[in-house]
Amino acid sequence: MEETFQSGKGLAGLDEHQIRRYTSWSRWVTLAMLAHAFLAVVRADEQARHPAPDGLIPLTCNEIQRLFITLVVRPVREVAHRLAWSAWRRRHQARAQVGHYRPQAANQN
Structure with missing residues (x-):
């Protein structure tokens, strides 16, 4: 809650x-x-x-909010750039998530 x-x-x-x-x-x-x-x-x-492509985390509420504001509320001419930036951010978050949970999984074994 x-x-x-x-x-x-x-x-x-x-x-x-x-x-x-x-x-x-x-x-x-x-x-x-x-x-x-x-x-x-x-x-x-x-x-x-x-489903999220390999190497990307699923869309989150935060990312949907960013995309909504960028593409609908304040549209810009570079839509492809904004979508590529979103994919880059999600890919980076997926790598960070894997790196974060890898040491925890190693400690459990």
Whole structure:
């Protein structure tokens, strides 16, 4: 539960509202929760329909948020560059993950 709340704060701006009235707070929280649900559904759907290629980690909510902002909210002319950058970042994270868990697996044997 705490992890989901932290994710909602970081990805959807759940903690970025200045509370003055209940109505505005409830609208903000509803919008933030919908944004976080959107990211979670897109991530689950993407992982179910398109498994990650070898050497890449699956798309995460953070990466989907970056791609959404880059490609939809603030579109740029270099879409191919942004998608290549996303693939590079995911490949780097996959290598880091393997390197992180390798010593732990060696210690368990």
